[in-house]
Amino acid sequence: MKLLYTRYQRGMGIYIYALILAALLGSGCKKEGRIDYIDSNAPAPVQISGINVENRSGVAVLTYKIPSDPNFYYAKAVYEIRPNVYMEARASIYTDTLRLEGFGDTLAHDVKIYSVGKNEKALEPIVVQVKPLTPPVLLAFETIDMEAVFGGIQIGFKNPAMADIAIVVMRDSTNLNTWSPLATFHTAADSGKFSIRNLDSVSQKFAVYIRDRWNNKSDTLYKTLSPIFEQAIPKPWSVLVLPTDQTALAGTSYTLSRLWNGLATWASGPYASSNNNPLPQWFTLDLGKKVQMNRVVMHQVDNIGHLYTGGAPKTVEVWGSNNPAQNGSWVGWDSLGTFHSFKPSGLPLGQISTDDTQYASVQGENFEFDHILSSYRYIRWKTTKTYNTTGQVVMGEIDVYGKIVN
Numbered sequence: 001m002k003l004l005y006t007r008y009q010r011g012m013g014i015y016i017y018a019l020i021l022a023a024l025l026g027s028g029c030k031k032e033g034r035i036d037y038i039d040s041n042a043p044a045p046v047q048i049s050g051i052n053v054e055n056r057s058g059v060a061v062l063t064y065k066i067p068s069d070p071n072f073y074y075a076k077a078v079y080e081i082r083p084n085v086y087m088e089a090r091a092s093i094y095t096d097t098l099r100l101e102g103f104g105d106t107l108a109h110d111v112k113i114y115s116v117g118k119n120e121k122a123l124e125p126i127v128v129q130v131k132p133l134t135p136p137v138l139l140a141f142e143t144i145d146m147e148a149v150f151g152g153i154q155i156g157f158k159n160p161a162m163a164d165i166a167i168v169v170m171r172d173s174t175n176l177n178t179w180s181p182l183a184t185f186h187t188a189a190d191s192g193k194f195s196i197r198n199l200d201s202v203s204q205k206f207a208v209y210i211r212d213r214w215n216n217k218s219d220t221l222y223k224t225l226s227p228i229f230e231q232a233i234p235k236p237w238s239v240l241v242l243p244t245d246q247t248a249l250a251g252t253s254y255t256l257s258r259l260w261n262g263l264a265t266w267a268s269g270p271y272a273s274s275n276n277n278p279l280p281q282w283f284t285l286d287l288g289k290k291v292q293m294n295r296v297v298m299h300q301v302d303n304i305g306h307l308y309t310g311g312a313p314k315t316v317e318v319w320g321s322n323n324p325a326q327n328g329s330w331v332g333w334d335s336l337g338t339f340h341s342f343k344p345s346g347l348p349l350g351q352i353s354t355d356d357t358q359y360a361s362v363q364g365e366n367f368e369f370d371h372i373l374s375s376y377r378y379i380r381w382k383t384t385k386t387y388n389t390t391g392q393v394v395m396g397e398i399d400v401y402g403k404i405v406n
Helices: 002-029 136-141 256-260 354-364
Strands: 049-056 059-065 072-082 085-092 097-100 109-117 126-130 145-149 152-158 165-172 179-187 191-196 204-212 221-225 281-299 313-321 334-340 365-368 376-386 397-404
Touching: 049 126, 059 109, 059 126, 072 097, 085 097, 136 165, 136 204, 145 221, 152 165, 152 204, 179 191, 179 354, 256 281, 256 397, 281 313, 281 354, 334 365, 334 376, 354 365
Parallel strands: none
Antiparallel strands: 049 059, 059 097, 072 085, 072 109, 109 126, 145 152, 152 191, 165 179, 165 204, 204 221, 281 365, 281 376, 281 397, 313 334, 313 376
């Protein structure tokens, strides 16, 4: 009986010890809330000093000396970018720089600078004056051009500040100065060209202006243009296999016929050559009839691994022939142009925007020829550089536009 009682005591002791240990562990792991003591009666901090102004394109950068006052919490700038449109910039105690953005002119602007304490108290502000340099929307507008092209119009631009801008194109659809939006292109690239296609080949009034994310706007360029007639060359086409052409595929489903199935999605199956062949590589297409070509459109695949990366073509050559050499050489071929892929966002490799996808995959990249007067039945597509591979080319679709000769 005594033995049983002793065992009972030991068991209870272990049980109680376990409960105490669990309680201690639970107490030790409990996350305490952050306690910040803020003295609501503390005075406003000493003002920042030694303010230096650096005016840039659409921006003013202020540097200053941080006060040694222990109550100083952050610096705040309040400024007006347009009448009754106010902006605010803040800089914590860990930095000595305020960046003021959003200016759309080169006028002088008063800036109120507050030194704010931990209790949000602030003295009367210091007022400094900034005078930003020519803003990005105006710099870009100075370079913009609009011209008629095959099937539509083309807008060319330079963006020396590489700022996020929107190029807005409008059309007078009634010829009574009733302007309606036609397209908006977003870009941060340093330069480029955008096209609007499928427009009637009649005289029309167009307008274009540039705005930024603060809704600053440039002047408006007006032009009356007549898009040049063209037609889409009917599909399907066929493949002409020549001895030097690229024929090895990434898989049996990634054939060249995918380039004219009307789809540029990964799910529909793109064209993809194998990884084991170096660049450059080329293939030959038979359009079935002679065509005076204006342009070709390359649709990149919407897959993240091959959209402006991977095997997406970056630099290509397009050639035309009516009597290609049967040994696969370049005898009998005429160069129609060398083209470079364009990325609207200007983002680095591996990063894409929705505008990139819309431009490269949905709309397709336009590679326009310089007044090709001859007509050709066969085209040879030569990829000389991809975005991020050495041996594979991946594409979603190709379109050809021009005029069928026979």
